[in-house]
Amino acid sequence: MPEFENAAIARQLELTADLLEVGGVDKYRFLSYRKAANAIRAWPEQLSSLAEEGRLTEVPGVGAKLSASIEELLHHGSFPELEQAKTAFPPGVVEVMQIPGVGPKRARQFFDSLGVDSPHALGEAIESGRLVSLGGMGAKTVENIRRGLESYLRHQGRMLLADALPLAERIAGELVDAGAVEQAVPAGSLRRMQETIGDVDIVASSEDRGAAMGAVRALSEVDRVIGSGETKTSVLTIGGIQVDVRVVGSGQFGAALQYFTGSKEHNVHLRERAKKRGLKVNEYGVFRVADDGSEGDRIAGATEEEVYRALGIEQVPPPEIRHDTGEIEAAEEGTLPRLLERADIRGDFHAHTTSTDAHSSLVENRAMAAELGYEYIGVSDHAYDLRMVGGLSVEELEEQWAEVDALNADGSGAPYILKGIELNIGPGGRVDYEPEVLGRFDYCIASLHSGWNESADEVTARLLSAMDNPYVDIIGHPTGRILGRRDPLPLDIDRVFAKAAETGTIMELNAYPDRLDLNDVHLRRALGHGLKIAIGTDAHRAEHMRYMRYGVATARRGWVVADACLNAQPLDTVRTWLRSSRQGRVR
Numbered sequence: 001m002p003e004f005e006n007a008a009i010a011r012q013l014e015l016t017a018d019l020l021e022v023g024g025v026d027k028y029r030f031l032s033y034r035k036a037a038n039a040i041r042a043w044p045e046q047l048s049s050l051a052e053e054g055r056l057t058e059v060p061g062v063g064a065k066l067s068a069s070i071e072e073l074l075h076h077g078s079f080p081e082l083e084q085a086k087t088a089f090p091p092g093v094v095e096v097m098q099i100p101g102v103g104p105k106r107a108r109q110f111f112d113s114l115g116v117d118s119p120h121a122l123g124e125a126i127e128s129g130r131l132v133s134l135g136g137m138g139a140k141t142v143e144n145i146r147r148g149l150e151s152y153l154r155h156q157g158r159m160l161l162a163d164a165l166p167l168a169e170r171i172a173g174e175l176v177d178a179g180a181v182e183q184a185v186p187a188g189s190l191r192r193m194q195e196t197i198g199d200v201d202i203v204a205s206s207e208d209r210g211a212a213m214g215a216v217r218a219l220s221e222v223d224r225v226i227g228s229g230e231t232k233t234s235v236l237t238i239g240g241i242q243v244d245v246r247v248v249g250s251g252q253f254g255a256a257l258q259y260f261t262g263s264k265e266h267n268v269h270l271r272e273r274a275k276k277r278g279l280k281v282n283e284y285g286v287f288r289v290a291d292d293g294s295e296g297d298r299i300a301g302a303t304e305e306e307v308y309r310a311l312g313i314e315q316v317p318p319p320e321i322r323h324d325t326g327e328i329e330a331a332e333e334g335t336l337p338r339l340l341e342r343a344d345i346r347g348d349f350h351a352h353t354t355s356t357d358a359h360s361s362l363v364e365n366r367a368m369a370a371e372l373g374y375e376y377i378g379v380s381d382h383a384y385d386l387r388m389v390g391g392l393s394v395e396e397l398e399e400q401w402a403e404v405d406a407l408n409a410d411g412s413g414a415p416y417i418l419k420g421i422e423l424n425i426g427p428g429g430r431v432d433y434e435p436e437v438l439g440r441f442d443y444c445i446a447s448l449h450s451g452w453n454e455s456a457d458e459v460t461a462r463l464l465s466a467m468d469n470p471y472v473d474i475i476g477h478p479t480g481r482i483l484g485r486r487d488p489l490p491l492d493i494d495r496v497f498a499k500a501a502e503t504g505t506i507m508e509l510n511a512y513p514d515r516l517d518l519n520d521v522h523l524r525r526a527l528g529h530g531l532k533i534a535i536g537t538d539a540h541r542a543e544h545m546r547y548m549r550y551g552v553a554t555a556r557r558g559w560v561v562a563d564a565c566l567n568a569q570p571l572d573t574v575r576t577w578l579r580s581s582r583q584g585r586v587r
Contacts (some may be wrong), residue, residue, distance in 0.1 A: 009037075013040070018029075019085035038061070095119050100145075102403075109134065126142060160484075176213055180214075182206060192263065195519065213230070222235050255281070263323050279310065286299050321556070325447040345368065351537065355365055358539070380445065383431070421444050425449075447463070447480075452486070460496065478507060497529040509560075532564055533566065534566040
């Protein structure tokens with residue numbers, strides 16, 4: 001039978017949690033499902049394999065009851081509590097709940113009072129004026145929900161990179177391991193590491209295309225076959241994701257991979273370039289154009305290097321930057337930079353612990369950092385002003401610092417722990433703690449956690465004021481966006497970057513999958529201001545530190561090189577950079 005991949009299991013547990021929350025059950029019931037889903041999404045092994053080996057309870061948050069539910073899901077496609085929860089509300093109510101400005105209580109209110117059972121029905125209730133007639137629903141609140149609905153609909157039908165990439169890599173690996181194809185590589189927006197993905201595209205090579213298409217149809221993840229021909233098979237996975245696999249001959253693989261990687265703008269530029277050279281480039285290769293305009297001899301196509309070289313380009317632009325924003329010209333001139341790689345990363349600056357709202361201890365985070373090959377790991381729990389998530393008092397900081405000192409002195413040779421904090425940027429740019437406390441941290445991240453209804457001038461001024469604080473070293477998740485759920489703050493980003501350049505403040509690239517903040521466009525602009533970048537996973541479980549790969553992918557999209565990345569520096573250099581960010585500002 002079709003097999004659930006981890007992301008699909010996580011989505012089913014999240015659906016259960018959402019339905020239970022809308023139903024108003026005890027919060028610990030739905031939170032248990034959310035916590036397990038969160039851990040499963042980052043877990044490196046397939047849960048189907050863990051289930052076969054009786055190891056499901058090794059996943060944090062998965063106890064005996066949830067283990068039994070996951071077993072049911074794997075074998076029967078659902079489990080009793082999910083089915084029971086589905087009987088209370090239509091699935092569309094969960095969608096309404098996820099619209100910015102709504103949430104579970106309002107979704108329930110809209111359903112009970114107005115019969116709103118889908119985003120479409122919510123839109124009708126807004127337009128007809130019925131929504132504003134409900135208690136507590138003023139014109140401003142309704143307008144905020146309307147904007148939230150527009151944002152939700154813009155992102156509908158797309159999945160996070162972190163959900164799509166593991167599935168694509170697994171399918172590609174299965175096809176190669178089965179001997180069905182010689183090579184298989186995720187293509188399209190997935191290979192360009194875009195933050196959200198529509199469908200999954202895979203390009204493969206085989207001299208027996210019929211057998212390859214049969215292998216695609218027989219994949220363990222397949223729920224149904226949408227269509228299957230001689231060169232392309234489209235399937236729908238059990239998790240509801242469409243996967244398109246294209247198979248070409250080995251001599252055409254490089255051309256097909258280049259063509260189906262895109263982007264459209266990049267490929268148009270290459271076709272124009274080919275035309276000027278009397279050539280034609282398509283998914284089957286690079287061809288000479290005969291005098292009569294017909295397609296002549298094929299001169300390249302087996303590898304991407306062949307394709308670009310045939311067009312007079314010696315360097316192959318990395319897939320992440322193929323957007324026709326200067327990469328072709330730089331490749332032609334041989335000036336493409338060596339972009340940041342995962343192997344360059346020496347540590348993580350944004351990781352929370354059980355001292356505030358996370359689910360892994362400092363010791364567990366350090367152990368994960370060691371597993372990832374890091375030289376150092378930062379502890380950056382929430383500061384005092386965010387008491388709702390356990391923000392730390394000075395007394396609690398003293399306890400944490402004592403633990404950090406003891407671990408650093410234990411002689412284990414494990415990654416060094418840096419004392420950090422995630423400060424909250426409050427009104428007027430004020431941050432938690434007095435200067436004598438701030439000065440004791442190795443570094444301070446300062447983040448905006450409010451202000452979604454402020455004007456661009458107001459929220460920008462608050463951030464600029466925070467950067468005047470000499471102890472603010474890094475600005476965390478600068479735009480505050482949550483992909484698919486919350487639009488970015490209306491910052492004047494160039495004013496922010498100019499201020500960061502003036503104060504020596506480092507900008508974070510938050511690698512958590514639904515943030516990826518800053519995005520690639522902002523990163524290039526930040527580099528243009530001469531800024532340094534710190535990549536942080538914002539880990540709330542030790543396993544989340546594996547999300548660094550998505551931060552690195554986004555950094556590459558933004559043309560970030562190792563010399564501009566705080567994480568890519570040895571510990572001594574990190575300390576130097578952090579000192580220089582405060583130099584001249586601390587009185």
